[in-house]
Amino acid sequence: MVELLVAGGWLMVLIVLSSVIVLAICIERLYTLNTRKIAPPHLLATVWKQLKAGEMDAARLRTLRQSSPLGRILAAGLANAYHGRDVMKESIQEAAGHVVHDLERYLNTLGTIAAIAPLLGLLGTVVGMIKVFAEIMAQGTGNASALAGGISEALITTAAGLTVAIPALVMHRYFTGRIDGIVVELEQETIKLVDALHSEENMENAA
Numbered sequence: 044m045v046e047l048l049v050a051g052g053w054l055m056v057l058i059v060l061s062s063v064i065v066l067a068i069c070i071e072r073l074y075t076l077n078t079r080k081i082a083p084p085h086l087l088a089t090v091w092k093q094l095k096a097g098e099m100d101a102a103r104l105r106t107l108r109q110s111s112p113l114g115r116i117l118a119a120g121l122a123n124a125y126h127g128r129d130v131m132k133e134s135i136q137e138a139a140g141h142v143v144h145d146l147e148r149y150l151n152t153l154g155t156i157a158a159i160a161p162l163l164g165l166l167g168t169v170v171g172m173i174k175v176f177a178e179i180m181a182q183g184t185g186n187a188s189a190l191a192g193g194i195s196e197a198l199i200t201t202a203a204g205l206t207v208a209i210p211a212l213v214m215h216r217y218f219t220g221r222i223d224g225i226v227v228e229l230e231q232e233t234i235k236l237v238d239a240l241h242s243e244e245n246m247e248n249a250a
Contacts, residue, residue, distance in 0.1 A: 054167040054200050061156045061163070062207045068149045069214050076146065076221050078228070082113040087232050090117055091239065112142040116233055124240055131240075135233050142229070146222045150215060157211035164204020171197025 090107065093099045099121065108118035119138035123130050175194055 054163055054170065055203060058160060058163050058167075058200065058203045058207055061160050061211075065153060065156055065207060065211045065214070068153050072149065072214075072218050075148075076218065076225065078225060081111060081146070081225055082228050082232060083111055086111065086113055087117070087235060090121075090236070094121075094240070112145070113229055113232055116142060116229060117236060120233060120236060128237065131237060135237070139226075139229060139233070143222070143226055146225060150218055150222075153211055153215045153218070157208050157215055160204045160208035160211065162204070164201040164208075167200020167204070168197040171195070171200065 090099070093103060104118050104121060107114040107121075109115075116135055116138045120131050120135040123134040171194060175197075
């Protein structure tokens with residue numbers, strides 16, 4: 044492995060560094076994008092039960108906000124629940140925007156590495172072939188070991204760049220799809236709360 048890194052030239056340092064960053068981002072996002080942590084299954088039912096019992100005071104609202112991303116969105120809505128449906132929805136959308144931004148953290152970096160890694164490999168290929176032609180100009184085609192060194196550098200960096208880029212692209216697409224699914228689930232939960240709260244208010248006003 045060390046021989047391959049050395050043979051690949053100085054660009055291998057950048058490619059290896061990129062692979063370490065990709066691995067770190069993937070591990071962090073796999074841990075963070077846990078649906079049960081982001082949107083606990085029974086959180087909405089618990090919140091509704093507390094609302095019906097009149098137990099949703101400032102302390103519980105603060106605890107809800109700190110409990111999970113879904114709790115943060117619900118708390119933002121509940122804090123403005125009695126200012127009207129439109130105000131409540133606006134506050135929910137604002138909180139949801141911050142949550143989605145947090146969910147998408149590091150994905151731009153992952154996508155950038157997926158795009159740049161093959162280019163680093165291509166640059167290594169160009170540098171290796173330049174060395175090959177420089178050796179041919181200086182010594183002719185008789186020095187096979189020098190020519191092989193340049194060609195191996197070209198091929199190694201290309202392979203290394205693709206080895207980093209392909210998993211990075213796959214994981215970027217995977218995380219993007221996972222976030223989209225989480226966002227849909229968050230929207231469904233918050234819409235349930237808004238509809239339930241304001242439909243009950245409308246019934247009370249009609250009575």
